[in-house]
Amino acid sequence: MPRVAKWLGDAMEALIPSKMPLMEVVETNYISPKIKRIRFQGNLSGMSFQPGYAVLIRVNETEFRNYTVVFNDVENGILEIIFYIHGQAPGSLFIDNLNVGDEIRISAPRGKKQYEPTIKQHLIFGDETSLGLACSFLPYLKKNQHQFQFYFELDESNFNVPQLLGLENYSVFSKNDIFINRQLINDLPIFNSPDWNTSHFVLTGNATSVQNFRHVLKSNSVKGRIFTKGYWLKGKAGL
Ligand SMILES: Cc1cc2nc3c(=O)[nH]c(=O)nc-3n(C[C@H](O)[C@H](O)[C@H](O)COP(=O)(O)OP(=O)(O)OC[C@H]3O[C@@H](n4cnc5c(N)ncnc54)[C@H](O)[C@@H]3O)c2cc1C
Structure with a gap:
């Protein structure tokens, strides 16, 4: 639902405020010039969060x-998001301009089940937009002693961001390199x-890379579950 009429957006906020609580920006931190982590605080009671x-x-x-x-702490009304400010687009501009003390409405969290506690090995692929997902998985992967590997395709200026975020077991690849080329994906050591x-x-991020990676996994007759969710697609607003 990237775009709605203004009256509908207003109605959603007014009619179901408990589903779109007002959250205050309490902390902002640029991990790199284009990656901004923001901590929000508000009333999250009754909300259910999954990785x-x-x-x-x-x-x-x-x-x-x-x-x-x-990250979320329902009791204290705290949630955090890692935003990629990729360019001059509505979401990026809005996030870049958010400052401590600003208040915005944020919907209740939702999604499909992505973390599989009963499966020993997890491979999580994505780009800058997937760093938040990786950070949300990490505590579960460690606590439940999974074997795990993160694969990130990143701009060179963000190569050190996984380390700055405290992620572990990650490999970093250049964008527009491996994951645009199915043959090169096929040569990854994992195969x-x-x-x-x-x-x-769990494959997220650039929808084209996600599709390529999934195709190669399928053509290698991978038996595990493959969760895919393209987070953005060149030329398309929102997803
Ligand atoms: C379930 C889900 C979870 C997501 N989680 C996150 C998250 O935690 N952090 C985060 O930063 N993003 C996340 N995203 C991605 C984010 O919603 C998109 O990148 C969104 O398009 C950004 O909005 P925008 O207004 O800045 O750009 P848009 O107006 O939507 O896009 C304008 C154009 O910019 C280009 N574009 C869009 N996104 C990117 C990008 N990331 N890199 C390069 N070019 C791009 C495309 O060509 C697009 O046509 C998530 C998306 C989904 C569906």
């Missing part, structure tokens, strides 16, 4: 964008390791 769940944020009168919740055949794969 990888996303919220909708109204970024102007008629547009909404999806973002993944990194030489039979152990990974039954992994749980």
